[in-house]
Amino acid sequence: MKLQNLTLATAMLLALTGCGSSGGGDSSAAQDKPSVQDAQTQKQVDEAKKAQAAEKNAKTIAEQKAKEARQAQAAAEQKAEVAQKAKTIAEQKAEEARQAQIAAEQKAKNAAELSAEELHKVQEIAKQKAEEARQAQIAAEQKAVEAQQAQTTAEQNAEAARQAQVAAEQKAVEAQKAKAEAEHNAEIARQAQLAAEQKAVEAQKAQAEAEQNAEAARQAQAAAEKNVEEIQKAKAEAEQKVKEAQKALADAEQKAQGDAEKNAEEIQKAKAEAEQKVKEAQKALADAEQKAEDAQKNLADATQSVKNAQDALAAEQQKVKEAQDALAAEKQKFEDAQKAEEARAAKYQALFDLARGIGLDKGTSHDFAKANLDTDKSDLSSALDKVIEQELDHLKGISSNSYPKGKIISEDIDKGALIDNDDIVKKVQRKMVYNQKYSATIADYYVEESYNKTAGFLTDFNPVISNIHTQGLKTQVANIPTEGTATYLGKAFHGAINMALPKPEESNTSRVIERAGTLSYTVNFADKTGAGRILGLGDQIILNQGQISGSGISSTAKQDTLTGSYSLDFFGKNAEEIGGKVTLDGKDTVGFGGTRGEIQK
Missing domain, CATH: 1.10.287.950 (Methyl-accepting chemotaxis protein)
Structure with a gap:
C-alpha cells in the first residue's frame, strides 16, 4: 500500500x-x-x-x-x-x-x-x-x-x-x-x-466536565449523609422531649388528683401547659420525621448522581482506551506499510541491479524492475528472459526479420563502374550482417572489385573503406565463467563475396551469403585465455592466444604474410556467444561470431 x-x-x-x-x-x-x-x-x-x-x-x-x-x-x-x-x-x-x-x-x-x-x-x-x-x-x-x-x-x-x-x-x-x-x-x-x-x-473538556460532575455528586452525597445524621439526632431529641412532656402531663394529672386542696385553676393551667408541650413536641417530631424523609430522598438522588457521573467517567475512559488501541493498531499498520514499502524498494533495486548486471540499459532495467515487483521469485527468470528477447534487436541495432539468425546477409548499393585496361572495376557500398541470438556483427564496406573484362572472373578486391563492429547483450564481467574450457563455433566473413562479375539483376540487392568462413575459438576460463582460427576465407587466419580483459579478449592475428590483430567480446547472460573482428594491414578485414559449446571441467 x-x-x-x-x-x-x-x-x-x-x-x-x-x-x-x-x-x-x-x-x-x-x-x-x-x-x-x-x-x-x-x-x-x-x-x-x-x-x-x-x-x-x-x-x-x-x-x-x-x-x-x-x-x-x-x-x-x-x-x-x-x-x-x-x-x-x-x-x-x-x-x-x-x-x-x-x-x-x-x-x-x-x-x-x-x-x-x-x-x-x-x-x-x-x-x-x-x-x-x-x-x-x-x-x-x-x-x-x-x-x-x-x-x-x-x-x-x-x-x-x-x-x-x-x-x-x-x-x-x-x-x-x-x-x-x-x-x-x-x-x-x-x-x-x-x-x-x-x-x-x-x-478533554467532556472528561473534565464529567470529573467535575462526579466531584459535585460526591460532595452532595456527603452533605446529604451529614444532613440525615443531623435530622436523625433532632428526631431523637424530639422523641425525648415528647416522652418528657408526656411524663410531665402524667405527673401533672397525678398531682392534680392527689392534691385536692389545690386550686382548680392552677391545675388546669398546668394541664394546659403540659398539653401544649405535648403538641409542640409532637409537631417537632412530625417535622423531624418529614426532614428525615426528605433527607433520605436527597441522599438517594445524590447517590444516583454519583453513579451517573461515575458511569459517564467510565464511558469517557473507555473512549480514550479505544482511541489508544486504534492508535496502536494504526501505528502498527503504518510500520507494516513502511516495512512493505522498504521491502518493495529493496526488491526494486535488486531487480534493477539484476537487469543491469546482464547488460540491459537503465531505462529497460527500470521498466523490468517496476513491472515485476509482485512477481514470484520462481517466475523472475522467465520474466527476465522475456524482456531480453524483446530488447535484443534494439541492443543489436537490427531487425531479426530482415537479418535471420545464423545467416550472413549482404546488401549492396552500386556506386558505378569503369573500364581499366582489361578489367571492369565496380564500386560498391556493401553492408554485411551476421546475426546470432545475443549479438550481431555488422560490417560497412566501400569496395572496388576488378573483374576480367572478357572472362568475368574476379581479379582484384580492394576494401577502400571498412568498419566492423559487434553489438548486442554484452556479458557483464561478473557473469563470465571462471572454470573449465569451452569452444565457440560459428561463421566469419570478409567483404569479397563475388567470384564472378554479378549480373545486372544481382546488383542493389540483399542476399544470403553461403560462401562464408568458419570460426573455431577455444577459451580457458580458469586461465582467462583464448585462441582460435578462421578457415575458408583464403589462407588460414590464426587468432593467437590472448588474455580475458574486462568482457573481451584481444591479441595478434596473422594470415599468411599479412599481420594484424583481432578483438572480441562475450555476449549473452553467461558468455554464450562471442563476436569480433580481425584487422590486417591497418584495415578492418574480417567479421566473425560464434556460439559456445558445453563447458568442460
Missing part, C-alpha cells in the same frame, strides 16, 4: 490519543500522536523533491542530447558539403583526364612525325591524369560514404535526443502529478490533524 493513502479516520485516531493524557492516563500516546502524520508528510515532501530532481535531471540530459544531435547534424551537413565539393572536383579532374586522353589520342593519330618516345610520353601523361582522376574519385566517394555515415549517426542521435526529450517531458508530467498528489495528501493530512485536535479538545 502507498504510505500517503492513510485515511482521514486514521489521522483523527492519531490525534484522539490526547484524550488519555487529560484523564491521568498514559501521556506517551499524546506525545506519539503527530509522529505518523509527520513521517507521512515528510515522506511525501521527500518524494516530491525526488520527482523534481528527476525531472530536472531528465530535462538536462534531453537538452544535452538535443545539443549533441544538432552538432552532429551540422557536422554531417558540413561533411556532406565537403564530399559534394570533392566529388565535383573529382568529376572535373576525370573530365580533364578524359579530354587529355582524347587530345593525346588525337595527337597520336594526326602527328605521325612524333617519335615513339614522345608518343609514349604523351600517353604516360594521359594515364597519370586518369589515375589522378580515379584517386580523386575514390577520395570523393570515400568522403561521400563518411558523410552518409555521419548523416545516419546524426539522424540516430537526433532520434535518441527526441526520445530523451519525450521521456523527459513524460517524467516532468509524472513529477508534477506526484508533486500535486503529495501537496493534496499533505493538505488532507493537515485538515485531518486539525479536526482530530479539535475533537481531542472536546473530549
Whole structure:
C-alpha cells in the first residue's frame, strides 16, 4: 500500500490519543500522536523533491542530447558539403583526364612525325591524369560514404535526443502529478490533524466536565449523609422531649388528683401547659420525621448522581482506551506499510541491479524492475528472459526479420563502374550482417572489385573503406565463467563475396551469403585465455592466444604474410556467444561470431 493513502479516520485516531493524557492516563500516546502524520508528510515532501530532481535531471540530459544531435547534424551537413565539393572536383579532374586522353589520342593519330618516345610520353601523361582522376574519385566517394555515415549517426542521435526529450517531458508530467498528489495528501493530512485536535479538545473538556460532575455528586452525597445524621439526632431529641412532656402531663394529672386542696385553676393551667408541650413536641417530631424523609430522598438522588457521573467517567475512559488501541493498531499498520514499502524498494533495486548486471540499459532495467515487483521469485527468470528477447534487436541495432539468425546477409548499393585496361572495376557500398541470438556483427564496406573484362572472373578486391563492429547483450564481467574450457563455433566473413562479375539483376540487392568462413575459438576460463582460427576465407587466419580483459579478449592475428590483430567480446547472460573482428594491414578485414559449446571441467 502507498504510505500517503492513510485515511482521514486514521489521522483523527492519531490525534484522539490526547484524550488519555487529560484523564491521568498514559501521556506517551499524546506525545506519539503527530509522529505518523509527520513521517507521512515528510515522506511525501521527500518524494516530491525526488520527482523534481528527476525531472530536472531528465530535462538536462534531453537538452544535452538535443545539443549533441544538432552538432552532429551540422557536422554531417558540413561533411556532406565537403564530399559534394570533392566529388565535383573529382568529376572535373576525370573530365580533364578524359579530354587529355582524347587530345593525346588525337595527337597520336594526326602527328605521325612524333617519335615513339614522345608518343609514349604523351600517353604516360594521359594515364597519370586518369589515375589522378580515379584517386580523386575514390577520395570523393570515400568522403561521400563518411558523410552518409555521419548523416545516419546524426539522424540516430537526433532520434535518441527526441526520445530523451519525450521521456523527459513524460517524467516532468509524472513529477508534477506526484508533486500535486503529495501537496493534496499533505493538505488532507493537515485538515485531518486539525479536526482530530479539535475533537481531542472536546473530549478533554467532556472528561473534565464529567470529573467535575462526579466531584459535585460526591460532595452532595456527603452533605446529604451529614444532613440525615443531623435530622436523625433532632428526631431523637424530639422523641425525648415528647416522652418528657408526656411524663410531665402524667405527673401533672397525678398531682392534680392527689392534691385536692389545690386550686382548680392552677391545675388546669398546668394541664394546659403540659398539653401544649405535648403538641409542640409532637409537631417537632412530625417535622423531624418529614426532614428525615426528605433527607433520605436527597441522599438517594445524590447517590444516583454519583453513579451517573461515575458511569459517564467510565464511558469517557473507555473512549480514550479505544482511541489508544486504534492508535496502536494504526501505528502498527503504518510500520507494516513502511516495512512493505522498504521491502518493495529493496526488491526494486535488486531487480534493477539484476537487469543491469546482464547488460540491459537503465531505462529497460527500470521498466523490468517496476513491472515485476509482485512477481514470484520462481517466475523472475522467465520474466527476465522475456524482456531480453524483446530488447535484443534494439541492443543489436537490427531487425531479426530482415537479418535471420545464423545467416550472413549482404546488401549492396552500386556506386558505378569503369573500364581499366582489361578489367571492369565496380564500386560498391556493401553492408554485411551476421546475426546470432545475443549479438550481431555488422560490417560497412566501400569496395572496388576488378573483374576480367572478357572472362568475368574476379581479379582484384580492394576494401577502400571498412568498419566492423559487434553489438548486442554484452556479458557483464561478473557473469563470465571462471572454470573449465569451452569452444565457440560459428561463421566469419570478409567483404569479397563475388567470384564472378554479378549480373545486372544481382546488383542493389540483399542476399544470403553461403560462401562464408568458419570460426573455431577455444577459451580457458580458469586461465582467462583464448585462441582460435578462421578457415575458408583464403589462407588460414590464426587468432593467437590472448588474455580475458574486462568482457573481451584481444591479441595478434596473422594470415599468411599479412599481420594484424583481432578483438572480441562475450555476449549473452553467461558468455554464450562471442563476436569480433580481425584487422590486417591497418584495415578492418574480417567479421566473425560464434556460439559456445558445453563447458568442460
